Amino acid sequence: MIWWQYIIPQHSLSKLMFRFARLENIWLKNKFTHWFVKSYQVNLSEAVREKVEDYQHFNDFFTRALKPEARKIGSANIVCPVDGTVSQSGEISHATIFQAKNHYYTVSALLGGDYRADQFESGYFSTIYLSPKDYHRIHMPFDGKLVSMDYIPGDLFSVNKATAEGVDNLFARNERVVCYFQTQFGLCAFVLVGAIFVGSMQTVWEGQINPPYQKKVQNFDYTNQNIELKKGEEMGRFNMGSTIVMLMPNQESKLNLSAGQIVRMGESLI
Template identity: 85%
Template sequence: MTWWQHIIPQHALSNLMFRFARLENVWLKNKFTHWFVKSYGVNLSEAVRENVEDYQHFNDFFTRALKPTARKIANSNIICPVDGTVSQADKISHATIFQAKNHYYTVSALLAGDYRADQFDAGYFATIYLSPKDYHRIHMPFDGELVSMDYIPGDLFSVNKTTAEGVTDLFARNERVVCYFQTEFGLCAFVLVGAIFVGSMQTTWAGQINPPYQKEVQHFDYTNQDIKLKKGEELGRFNMGSTIIMLMPNQENCLNLIAGQTVRMGEALI
């Protein structure tokens, strides 16, 4: 049942959540966060700050840092960039990506027609969903040099399994941020997909990307800024949960992932 998502004011509701998540009223923040931890089974023993009372507001808790020992970075060429559940992972066939059930979308649509989309037409993709209880910082799966970033406006449908099976072109319709990195594997793209109540994404080099919400694609060029990130370093974070999509330019580096698999940041993927 996804019909209701077509009629609700997605961006207005996400704006309200953005504000609520940053309220510093101590009683409200603590009450809601305690409820959230209990309801979703959040493991706070992994966090640098284990007590709910130590967070400034709910978003501070939601984007919490983990202890250095909580996630080990595997000694492999590619690691998992997030905690989450694999929605889909497979070869890209005829420039088309499998979404769910009978739903597919094109690489070009996902990247808003970017001229580099054809580099992934016969590549590999992995879509990973971050649930509310997951760790919501995003880390580099490999060493890379930032080339550019695109902010692409769009809808804010939920990105859970039910919606993925019911909304056509979901990930190519939702608001998203695309980061392009030059790597040893060639040009790779990293797509941060927004969702309802997830109208805010940020990167380590640009800070908060949204809100405010824009009506046109925003392009940021970093070719002359020498921004290099090492495998395991933080790339960005979701202010509330969502989905990431990794695009690689060839099928020689098929990742060791299957749909439905639970993954943790730092695990070896190849």
């Protein structure tokens, strides 16, 4: 049942969660985080800080860093950018992306009508969902030079499987941040999609993008800055979990991903 998502105050609830996740009341923070770890079976042994008590607040725990040995960066040209579950992955056909059964959306809609959508008339996409238990930092799947970034306002529907199968244009209607990189494969786009209680995203070069929530598209141009990230380096993070959509132009090797597949950051994709 997803009807309730149409009537609840999505942004107001997300603002409340944003504030709650940053409360520094020790008792409340520890109690809630212990409950979260147990309920979602979070593997804290992978984290740099293994004790709940060592985190300043819940969001500090949620965006936790992992030990270097917890994720090895593969030798392939393309590695997985996040921990998560593959929602869908495949070819971009006639500038259209498969969302879920009987649901499709256009590249242009996903990118907010940006003129660069034409460069993804064909190519490959991968949509990866980050569940509450997952590691929530996003890393570069290959070397890239940052070209620009767009913040696109929108809804904050859930992005789980049931919602993806029931809400038209889900990833193209939710609030999102689009990062464009020039790479060895050509221009690539990484779309960080927000969701209910997940209305906050940040990047390593700009910091927190939202909130505040804006009503207009915001454009950030980095063509005159030399911002380059290597494969495996952190690109950004979700303050609470969500979904990333990766767009790539045509290439010789297809991404080795299939719907429902569990993936880990750093593993080889080709």
